[in-house]
Amino acid sequence: MHNYLLAICLLTSLTSLAQETERVVTTxxxxxxxEEYYILKGHLETKQGPYTKTTSYGTSTGQYENNVRAGVWEFYDSRGDLEQKIDFTKHEVVFSKPFKPLAKSWLLENGERxxxxxxxxPVVIGGMSAVARSxxxxxxxxxxxxxxxxxxxxTISATITKEGAMIDEKIETGPGHGLDEEALRVVQLIDEEWFPLTIDGEAKDARIFMIITFRLSL
Structure with a gap:
C-alpha cells in the first residue's frame, strides 16, 4: 500500500514538473x-519540449529534453519540401537530400585520411538550403x-569534428585569380552546425571536400 501511494506521489510530482514550462517566441x-520553444521555469536557458524555427529558407521542428535535441527532427526547405530528418536520440541521419558542393568525405584517424x-x-544540420543561403x-x-x-x-577541404564543428579549412585546387581565396573565405563563414560522420553509431572525425563553382554569364 505504501509503495502504491509512493508511486502515485512520484507520478504526480513528475507530471507537475513536466508542466512547469514557459512558451517563448522570438524574432x-x-x-x-x-523561434518558438518552451523553457523550464526557473531555468531560463533550458529548453524543454517542442521547438520550431522558421526562416526565409525553411522550417525546422523537433523536441528538446533538458536543452538537448531529442527524438526525430525534421527540416523543410522554403517550398515546404522535406529536406532532412535526423534522429538525435539514436544519433542517425534518417533522410537527407544530397549536398551538391560536398564532393567526398574521408574518415580521419590520427591525422590520416x-x-x-x-x-x-557528415551533413549540415538543416540541409543544403542552410549552406546555400550562407x-x-x-x-x-x-x-x-x-x-x-x-x-x-x-576545391576546399575541411575537417568535421566528431563534435560537429568545421575546422582547418584549406584550398586544395582552383583556377587562381583570387577565386581560390574567395571560395575559402565563404566556406569559413559557414556557421551552421554539422552532424558528424557516424560509423556503427559512433561519431568520428572526418575530412570533407567541397566544390565552389564560379561562372560568368556570357
Whole structure:
C-alpha cells in the first residue's frame, strides 16, 4: 500500500514538473528568424519540449529534453519540401537530400585520411538550403577575375569534428585569380552546425571536400 501511494506521489510530482514550462517566441535578424520553444521555469536557458524555427529558407521542428535535441527532427526547405530528418536520440541521419558542393568525405584517424565503406557521411544540420543561403549571401566574384573572364571550380577541404564543428579549412585546387581565396573565405563563414560522420553509431572525425563553382554569364 505504501509503495502504491509512493508511486502515485512520484507520478504526480513528475507530471507537475513536466508542466512547469514557459512558451517563448522570438524574432531576430534580417532576414528575420522566428523561434518558438518552451523553457523550464526557473531555468531560463533550458529548453524543454517542442521547438520550431522558421526562416526565409525553411522550417525546422523537433523536441528538446533538458536543452538537448531529442527524438526525430525534421527540416523543410522554403517550398515546404522535406529536406532532412535526423534522429538525435539514436544519433542517425534518417533522410537527407544530397549536398551538391560536398564532393567526398574521408574518415580521419590520427591525422590520416581513410576510406570507409559503411556509415553516414557528415551533413549540415538543416540541409543544403542552410549552406546555400550562407554561400549566396556572402560570396563575391573577385573584380579582377570578373574583368579577366576567369571561371572554374575551387576545391576546399575541411575537417568535421566528431563534435560537429568545421575546422582547418584549406584550398586544395582552383583556377587562381583570387577565386581560390574567395571560395575559402565563404566556406569559413559557414556557421551552421554539422552532424558528424557516424560509423556503427559512433561519431568520428572526418575530412570533407567541397566544390565552389564560379561562372560568368556570357
Amino acid at each position: 531576430t535578424g534580417d532576414p528575420p528568424v522566428e 581513410k576510406e570507409y565503406t559503411s556509415g553516414t557521411p 554561400i549566396t549571401r556572402t560570396i563575391r566574384y573577385p573584380a579582377k577575375a570578373r574583368k579577366g573572364g576567369h571561371m572554374g571550380d575551387v
